[in-house]
Amino acid sequence: MIHKITNDSVVNATIDILKKAETQLPSDVIDVLKQSQIRETSPIAKAQLSAILKNIEIAKERSIPMCQDTGILVFFVELGRDVHLDFNLEDAIVEGVRRATKIIPLRPNAVDPITRNNSGDNTGVGLPDIKYEIVDGNKLSITVAPKGAGSENMSAITMLNPTEVDSIRNFILTTVLNAGGMPCPPIIVGVGIGGSFDKAARLAKSALLQDINLKNMTKHERNILSDINSLRIGPMGLGGDTTALAVHIKTAHCHTASLPIAVNIQCWANRHASVTLGGDE
């Protein structure tokens, strides 16, 4: 028998994963932050990392958002092709966001881009941002990744010439250098290579969802991470060994005349949480 997925179960699941994402950091991120705090040699940097770890504990203990910038809400939905929904999935997620904004609470961040009028409930035209993917099976998976503006504003995209593959590393490093202390380092760097102008950006964003431990990085990613840390920007741009915690690259085939590169920067608060509904009983 298949679990029935209802409008209410999606609304409630949306509230639950939002609460989890905003108040508890994934354990892989906490582990890497702890290791960095132990290894860090600059006293000012060490103090920043200690404050971050203390902040994470308080947020979890008091069940409050770890950062006042509770972000714009980016959802990644995987819908099994055997799932039948007798309600509007998008409406249910939007309703979950509205309720979560009051319950958790979340800071209302969604504004009209021109008038700057705040909608008050984190929804609006195109927000929350929901990306859908059809997969095999009879389950519905929803992941939310709240994205703060401090790090998002430091992200960059470029269309290189196809012969400039060697310049990819330079573009990643320049983006991190220009960002300096502004995106709340230590950062996680998501890179999208190939696809199209928008596909590269989507690859870069989804790269941020990966587990950040060293074992999960390729040699190439680890080399770029080491280059970034040799800049010694440090936590919060105050200098130190820990500028980035991880680099993740995702690629896609692209036009023979194109080489799109997107670098999505994520602050240390690499917040995300998931839920799976449906499936066999």
Next chain:
Amino acid sequence: MEYHLTTPLSKSDIDQLNAGDIVYLTGTVFTARDEAHARILEMEEKGVPLPFDLDGAVIYHCGPLMQNIDNKWQTVAAGPTTSSRMSKMTPTLLEKFDVRALIGKGGMQNVSESLRDQCVYLTYTGGCAALAAESIMNVSNVHWLDLGMPEAVWELDTIEFGPLIVGIDSKGCDLLSDVRKNAKKAFSKI
């Protein structure tokens, strides 16, 4: 060196601070970010008095997450926002008002001359909003809520708010700018 200071701050309070020192603040801080800065400057230009006093004041680059319970505002989370967005408006702000300290994160551009002999830039660890809320005891007032929760000016009563690192002192030393210069040098060698 570590200092424990009480607001409003005097010139001698801040003159003793050097880039890299640690500060804990007790007293009132005013949150102000993009829209509040723009409104402060607009009102000053028109000669309209502000509804709050910025003499000796501490301005916190922060858009807090607040909750209104039984008609009383409470701070849920209140970490710093990226200060660089306020870099362009800060020289005029400091020219018109005797602000003594700015708190934010990520550093500021081309403000060290405006800060000289008047004001310091302090950094608080970005993202540490739950930790910051622990030292905010009371919300004594809110102005300009029409700008929205993040952009309004909140008067926050703090006790031992910190650790704050002196990013730019009143003598022209800019710790974050030095780190940036060294990062550029390191980049050119890669």
